[in-house]
């Protein structure tokens with residue numbers, strides 16, 4: 001990072017360290033999940049989507065650390081999970097696991113240059129930390145935005161997932177931090193990874209991964225490797241800048257999309273790819289790791305076209321969008337308008353889908369193709 005006087009430098013510093021902490025937590029939980037086939041760690045929410053011990057534990061840990069660093073109870077945090085399922089009597093085993101995971105993680109805070117609690121937190125404090133993240137954001141003031149485990153399906157399948165933390169200031173994303181515990185720091189690693197081990201076993205889980213981060217207006221984005229065993233986070237030595245790819249020839253470009261066709265219309269995207277002249281097969285990846293791949297220059301295009309009526313949430317995009325933009329890329333809705341993070345928990349007014357590209361030329365071509373194809377599509 002640049003120097004300490006930059007705007008949001010304290011916020012960014014704390015956010016990056018906290019995301020490192022919870023990446024480590026997630027790696028442990030994912031390992032346990034895969035080794036013991038421990039379905040006890042997974043629950044269904046009322047909307048039938050999945051939530052795991054990791055989602056709640058990350059949210060509690062980040063909430064506690066941010067509150068500690070920035071003014072107690074008064075900070076505003078918008079996050080995906082609530083305490084409803086976890087507070088039910090049938091969830092007492094999960095609550096116990098969450099409390100242990102949170103305390104184990106907080107006890108490691110000094111390794112990451114932060115201060116944890118003097119005493120272990122009890123169940124009520126953990127629930128309170130999760131519940132405190134009940135802000136709905138909005139156009140005024142600072143709001144932290146957290147997706148504790150983005151790509152929960154990828155997480156439970158031993159695949160890609162991300163921890164996404166952003167801060168919105170007066171409606172604009174000011175900082176973005178993305179923890180990607182299964183995204184190695186080596187170049188070309190995502191493409192190799194998805195070819196070699198689309199679903200990992202516990203043995204193949206490699207302890208590599210990275211945290212990427214940026215600050216609005218910096219024109220830069222950075223990446224740090226995760227730390228392991230007893231190593232401490234050494235900020236200065238470990239960060240390197242990342243940048244989008246310079247490829248602007250569609251024939252050479254790689255495009256990413258969600259794995260699940262319920263989350264994005266694969267055939268519509270394939271039509272766009274064909275119109276624009278993309279030749280490679282889509283790189284299907286869970287979670288905001290897709291934004292990370294664009295920011296790191298491993299792919300050039302990310303398209304997502306959710307079914308009509310689905311409302312995109314700010315925590316699924318804020319950190320990733322800023323990373324791509326500051327690393328040199330462009331992100332808009334499918335009509336070419338920038339995403340609006342100022343209107344509460346949803347990206348209100350989003351036109352059809354999301355298009356993130358490494359540069360303007362590719363972006364323009366995709367938007368034109370969407371415009372031309374839309375009428376004939378069934379979306």
Ligand SMILES: Nc1ncnc2c1ncn2[C@@H]1O[C@H](COP(=O)(O)O)[C@@H](OP(=O)(O)O)[C@H]1O
Pocket residue numbers: 049080147149150151152153257258259260262263264285286287288306307310313316
């Ligand atoms: N029907 C739907 N259409 C589009 N996106 C959806 C969806 N249902 C869930 N999602 C979002 O897609 C995210 C996963 O992204 P991807 O498909 O790119 O891996 C989910 O994040 P969580 O896993 O955090 O719930 C969720 O927010």
Ligand SMILES: [Mg+2]
Pocket residue numbers: 147149150151315316
């Ligand atoms: Mg998500």
